[in-house]
Amino acid sequence: MKFKPLENLDEQVAEYLSNRIIRGQLSPGERILETKLARELGVSRGPIRAALRILENKRLVKLVPRRGAQVSELSVSFIDRLYDILIELLALATRKAVQNRTRKDLTPIRRSLSKIEACALKGDTYDYYNAIFEFFVVEIEAAKDPLLARLLRDLEPSARRIQFASLARRKEDLKRNVVYFQDAVKYIEAGDPILADKVIRAYAQNEKEFALNNTRTHIKK
Amino acid sequence: MKFKPLENLDEQVAEYLSNRIIRGQLSPGERILETKLARELGVSRGPIRAALRILENKRLVKLVPRRGAQVSELSVSFIDRLYDILIELLALATRKAVQNRTRKDLTPIRRSLSKIEACALKGDTYDYYNAIFEFFVVEIEAAKDPLLARLLRDLEPSARRIQFASLARRKEDLKRNVVYFQDAVKYIEAGDPILADKVIRAYAQNEKEFALNNTRTHIKK
DNA sequence: TTACTGTCAACTGTTGACAATTTACAAAAT
DNA sequence: ATTTTGTAAATTGTCAACAGTTGACAGTAA
Numbered sequence: 001m002k003f004k005p006l007e008n009l010d011e012q013v014a015e016y017l018s019n020r021i022i023r024g025q026l027s028p029g030e031r032i033l034e035t036k037l038a039r040e041l042g043v044s045r046g047p048i049r050a051a052l053r054i055l056e057n058k059r060l061v062k063l064v065p066r067r068g069a070q071v072s073e074l075s076v077s078f079i080d081r082l083y084d085i086l087i088e089l090l091a092l093a094t095r096k097a098v099q100n101r102t103r104k105d106l107t108p109i110r111r112s113l114s115k116i117e118a119c120a121l122k123g124d125t126y127d128y129y130n131a132i133f134e135f136f137v138v139e140i141e142a143a144k145d146p147l148l149a150r151l152l153r154d155l156e157p158s159a160r161r162i163q164f165a166s167l168a169r170r171k172e173d174l175k176r177n178v179v180y181f182q183d184a185v186k187y188i189e190a191g192d193p194i195l196a197d198k199v200i201r202a203y204a205q206n207e208k209e210f211a212l213n214n215t216r217t218h219i220k221k
Numbered sequence: 222m223k224f225k226p227l228e229n230l231d232e233q234v235a236e237y238l239s240n241r242i243i244r245g246q247l248s249p250g251e252r253i254l255e256t257k258l259a260r261e262l263g264v265s266r267g268p269i270r271a272a273l274r275i276l277e278n279k280r281l282v283k284l285v286p287r288r289g290a291q292v293s294e295l296s297v298s299f300i301d302r303l304y305d306i307l308i309e310l311l312a313l314a315t316r317k318a319v320q321n322r323t324r325k326d327l328t329p330i331r332r333s334l335s336k337i338e339a340c341a342l343k344g345d346t347y348d349y350y351n352a353i354f355e356f357f358v359v360e361i362e363a364a365k366d367p368l369l370a371r372l373l374r375d376l377e378p379s380a381r382r383i384q385f386a387s388l389a390r391r392k393e394d395l396k397r398n399v400v401y402f403q404d405a406v407k408y409i410e411a412g413d414p415i416l417a418d419k420v421i422r423a424y425a426q427n428e429k430e431f432a433l434n435n436t437r438t439h440i441k442k
Numbered sequence: 443t444t445a446c447t448g449t450c451a452a453c454t455g456t457t458g459a460c461a462a463t464t465t466a467c468a469a470a471a472t
Numbered sequence: 473a474t475t476t477t478g479t480a481a482a483t484t485g486t487c488a489a490c491a492g493t494t495g496a497c498a499g500t501a502a
Binding site for chain 2: 008066078089147
């Protein structure tokens with residue numbers, strides 16, 4: 001049996017809030033009251049405050065001194081800017097994955113591609129996007145760059161949040177999208193950083209445009 | 222007179238520690254004891270812990286659950302990876318600056334170029350690098366992208382730390398470096414994102430190589 | 443000597459209380 | 473009606489105390 005590294009309350013609370021924000025159960029702009037949340041979760045305010053700091057780094061909440069925390073907005077311009085950055089960082093990660101991957105890294109990459117393909121076939125939108133995030137996780141693993149990994153991990157919840165907001169409309173998109181990942185794996189296997197970079201950029205760009213066109217109803221500005 | 226936004230203790234402590242780490246007054250690997258620091262600064266452990274979370278995001282300290290905080294290491298591979306990311310993000314910021322700048326943005330950009338030139342002429346290495354950071358700050362301001370601005374701001378202390386560690390050897394480098402910024406401003410004024418991108422990439426690449434060759438003595442691995 | 447085990451001091455994790463600040467709201471003035 | 477001012481309640485900031493965990497080290501057994 002594998003014992004957990006005994007997460008402290010900070011991270012547990014952060015995880016809990018993170019999920020609720022991503023799923024839209026907490027709406028943009030909504031205030032998060034420390035006292036109230038502490039009562040609800042049965043912990044003191046200390047861990048709550050630490051959790052809010054964690055979420056601020058992931059851009060899920062906005063922290064204003066002496067005015068507390070609120071769920072961050074999901075504006076068009078934010079989506080725009082997030083994907084601009086994601087395009088560059090994912091492309092960089094892909095190039096690094098091509099260069100630094102060992103043979104062992106290929107196994108999980110191929111496995112997550114299969115998962116993507118399977119979900120696309122079944123039309124299971126929710127799991128499909130989970131599989132895509134998993135793909136990037138293993139790709140980043142292969143890139144052997146902890147700093148880049150962490151930056152991307154910090155941006156991941158925002159990406160998830162955006163995708164969740166447009167999940168309903170994504171069904172027909174699946175099969176068209178799979179091609180990107182099939183190509184990406186092909187070039188990662190072949191060791192071609194330029195084409196792999198290009199494919200991932202194209203995917204992220206496509207994702208960006210889809211998000212911009214399909215989250216309008218959920219967001220503020 | 223301009224009143225401060227009444228910083229809370231969290232940020233003041235973070236600022237204090239940040240400076241000490243950047244200047245090498247706290248050495249890599251050194252533990253930071255909450256209780257001791259709290260006594261030294263005359264505050265309780267609450268703000269200290271919050272400050273440590275802030276510094277963790279800036280990668281200045283490493284936080285291990287139940288084992289406290291220690292000053293992060295400055296390894297060759299970290300420098301390598303940091304600049305890889307900086308190259309992409311600064312290039313992106315530069316392109317955005319070219320596209321989104323107003324006429325008003327040009328004034329501080331030109332002013333900080335003058336400062337760079339003046340410091341290079343005087344051979345004032347320390348202020349020279351301050352001026353360079355200032356240049357990027359105003360450039361990012363012109364790029365009109367708060368998300369990108371924040372990512373870069375989070376990485377800034379690490380870059381400063383690296384540059385501080387190799388400051389002594391940088392004197393002869395100054396005049397050669399100025400050209401990059403003169404060119405960058407030229408292309409920003411002319412509205413040429415491709416060449417501006419290229420210049421900044423070249424600068425950052427150059428900076429990276431210099432750092433890698435001149436911080437060896439200060440770092441661990 | 444070397445490896446194990448138990449104990450203790452030093453820390454971090456968590457809490458509840460108190461102080462300072464902000465917000466909401468009602469009353470007064472324009 | 474609209475703005476201003478004053479006051480109370482709600483909320484965040486800070487602290488100090490207690491609980492739980494970790495790491496070091498001395499003592500014991502091989």
